[in-house]
Amino acid sequence: MKTLGILLSTAGLAGAGAIALAQPAQAVELANCTGARSISSAQIYRDHKPPGWGDVRLMRDDCSQYWAEVTMDSTVPAHALTSGYLVQYGGSNNGRSLSCDDQNTAVTPGKRTCRTPKVRSLDTSTTFVAIAREFHDYGGGYEQISENRTARTR
Known part of the structure; x- marks a missing residue:
């Protein structure tokens, strides 16, 4: 009887493990996304006047994840910071805005880059802009x- 109890509890644990393994499959798929590319970009100007001192890019990967990325030409000086924003238009999250600050990664003195959290969107009517x-x-x-800002695009 004790052996039957051990077998049943082991089978139960194995079943729970199979369920636990099935759920992170999407997370593994998203983690393995490749093909990150810039789909729209714009130079960053101080007071909207050249010369440019960095770039803001709207990025996308093969899993339909979008994010904004900022890259400065040189490190940001003391008493300054730059942040990137991803704004979503359309779909159920119309108007949603995510920023580099959401990941505590704004471009602060001594840094050159930041990236917003990624948003997965399969809705073809949804567009994005990077700011x-x-x-x-x-x-x-x-x-x-x-x-x-970049052009508004998908």
């Missing part, structure tokens, strides 16, 4: 001094 905003602290807190 870069530069802020500077002149002593009274951070104030936005410029904004640049």
Whole structure:
């Protein structure tokens, strides 16, 4: 009887393991996504005037995940920061905005890049735009001094 109890409990654990393994399959699929590419980009200008000092890109991979990525030409100076934003239009999340700040990765002094969280969208009516905003602290807190964006696209 004790052996039957051990067999049944082991079978139960094995069954639970099979269920647990089945659920992360989508996570594994998303983690293995390849083909990350820029689908729209724009130069970042201070006060909307050349010369450019970085780029903001709307990125997509083969699993239909989208994100915004900011890359500065050089590190951000003291008392400044730049953040990237991904804005979604259409679908059930119309108007949703994610930023590099959501991952505590804004471009701060000494850094050059940041990336927003990824959004998976299979809805072909949904479009996205990537935005870069530069802020500077002149002593009274951070104030936005410029904004640049990519074209709105899918």
